[in-house]
Amino acid sequence: QKEVEQDPGPLSVPEGAIVSLNCTYSNSAFQYFMWYRQYSRKGPELLMYTYSSGNKEDGRFTAQVDKSSKYISLFIRDSQPSDSATYLCAPRPTGFQKLVFGTGTRLLVSP
């Protein structure tokens, strides 16, 4: 079993839809939960992160962590075609910078 599992998709939605992207993980030591966005033929870029359990909102994006079930979610409201990309979750423990990435979920938002 991989440390981080993510549905590869693709997930296709119409513009304006609410998108839910999810990851599960197995390592209880993970404390920081990063979401990276990767456009085609580009490097991943940090979208947002949360610490421990709870929610964090940044504009149209909301990250949610449930440590009891080891479940990570990223919600995108009012999705736009420019959101079309691959979204990778990447958790890490405190004091340890090595990120373990999920395989990524490819999102396609059609106009």
Add this chain to the structure above:
Amino acid sequence: DARVTQTPRHKVTEMGQEVTMRCQPILGHNTVFWYRQTMMQGLELLAYFRNRAPLDDSGMPKDRFSAEMPDATLATLKIQPSEPRDSAVYFCASGPYDRGGNTIYFGEGSWLTVV
């Protein structure tokens, strides 16, 4: 706008040839990572350095891969001899040492094809 710089951006080489990929981390970042990305495996950590010292290279095939940091502004990843299964995108990333939520920043990648 600080960024991680990688060269070459694209490389096509024949099996058995040596391949060297270079990375210039963001100035002031003392932690450098090499990741490999394929469709099947996603992003895999090959090696990482702190203050130029290797901390973990357990993800790297030791018989053909080597990673070094000759100085603080240059990291290299070498494959010798290259094989078709090494075809992938190789990303370098850098970050400041941090026990908290700071993260790492990726370059644009080196797209390697071994034929």
